[in-house]
Amino acid sequence: xxxxxxxxxxxxxxxxxxxxxxxxxxxxxxxxxxxxxxxxxxxxxxxxxxxxxxxxxxxxxxxxxxxxxxxxxxxxxxxxxxxxxxxxxxxxxxxxxxxxxxxxxxxxxxxxxxxxxxxxxxxxxxxxxxxxxxxxxxxxxxxxxxxxxxxxxxxxxxxxxxxxxxxxxxxxxxxxxxxxxxxxxxxxxxxxxxxxxxxxxxxxxxxxxxxxxxxxxxxxxxxxxxxxxxxxxxxxxxxxxxxxx
Numbered sequence: 001x002x003x004x005x006x007x008x009x010x011x012x013x014x015x016x017x018x019x020x021x022x023x024x025x026x027x028x029x030x031x032x033x034x035x036x037x038x039x040x041x042x043x044x045x046x047x048x049x050x051x052x053x054x055x056x057x058x059x060x061x062x063x064x065x066x067x068x069x070x071x072x073x074x075x076x077x078x079x080x081x082x083x084x085x086x087x088x089x090x091x092x093x094x095x096x097x098x099x100x101x102x103x104x105x106x107x108x109x110x111x112x113x114x115x116x117x118x119x120x121x122x123x124x125x126x127x128x129x130x131x132x133x134x135x136x137x138x139x140x141x142x143x144x145x146x147x148x149x150x151x152x153x154x155x156x157x158x159x160x161x162x163x164x165x166x167x168x169x170x171x172x173x174x175x176x177x178x179x180x181x182x183x184x185x186x187x188x189x190x191x192x193x194x195x196x197x198x199x200x201x202x203x204x205x206x207x208x209x210x211x212x213x214x215x216x217x218x219x220x221x222x223x224x225x226x227x228x229x230x231x232x233x234x235x236x237x238x239x240x241x242x243x244x245x
Contacts, residue, residue: 001094004085008072008102017067022110025064032056033117042121049131050117054139054211058179058204061107061143061150066171068106069154070164072099073234077162082238092238096231099155100148107147111140135213142210145223146203150175152230159237178226179203 012018032040033052040052076082085095122131150171157171158164182202186195199205203226206219 001090001098004090004095004098005102008099009105012068012102012106018106021064021067022106025060025110026113028060029053029056029114029117042117050121050136051139053114053117054143057143058146058207061147062175062179063172064110065103065107065147065150066154066157066168066175069099069103069151069158069171070168071158072103072155073158073238074162074164074167078164092235095238096155096234100151100227100231103151103155104144104148107151108144111143111147132213135211138213138215139211141215142207142219145210145220146179146207149178149203149223149226149230152227152234153178156230156234156237159234179207 032038033042033050033056035041038052040056042050042052073082076085090098118131118136122129125131153174154167154171157174158167160170161167179202182198182200183204185191186199186202189195191198200222203223206222209216209219
């Protein structure tokens with residue numbers, strides 16, 4: 001399992017697409033926070049806060065994480081190496097977990113350089129250190145949970161097809177629906193009391209809750225449940241290949 005995990009990471013960082021994905025994320029967040037004139041521009045905002053990063057981050061991840069995961073299983077199927085993997089002393093769970101852990105590691109690596117934004121704002125604050133560190137930590141944890149959920153969805157989408165573009169589109173649509181779809185249904189306002197339940201099925205509500213700096217067990221359980229659900233679905237797809245044979 002660890003060998004497969006290392007293979008996934010080395011495969012990602014041995015291609016220009018891997019580095020390009022991380023660079024795009026960092027460049028876009030940097031431009032939005034420091035260059036483009038907007039409500040998220042730190043110099044225009046006037047307050048020591050990097051909330052803009054945690055607002056922009058999920059929308060960038062909606063496209064970047066599917067780009068990371070689209071090849072993980074789709075390429076194995078296209079190259080015929082999936083059968084080779086399944087014949088090795090690896091269970092379907094081990095294959096799924098190795099791929100998932102590689103994906104979440106990449107998400108974690110993509111967040112590390114953004115700590116520069118925090119330390120910069122921390123230093124520029126008046127007085128120095130005038131920033132809500134607790135909220136920042138909660139927001140990073142929330143973004144990591146959200147990224148993990150997107151990785152599990154992307155992995156599931158990649159298991160459905162041998163076409164990377166199709167896997168990307170399916171993953172992006174599923175991630176967008178899970179993050180924004182339930183919130184959009186709630187905002188229509190025709191469901192009455194049921195609307196609040198529908199809203200809580202979406203990621204946006206739980207991500208927003210964690211981003212306030214309070215780690216509620218309900219939000220943690222929600223994200224872990226979503227991750228577990230899509231990983232189990234991915235395993236089921238892999239098992240179905242054996243059933244067909």
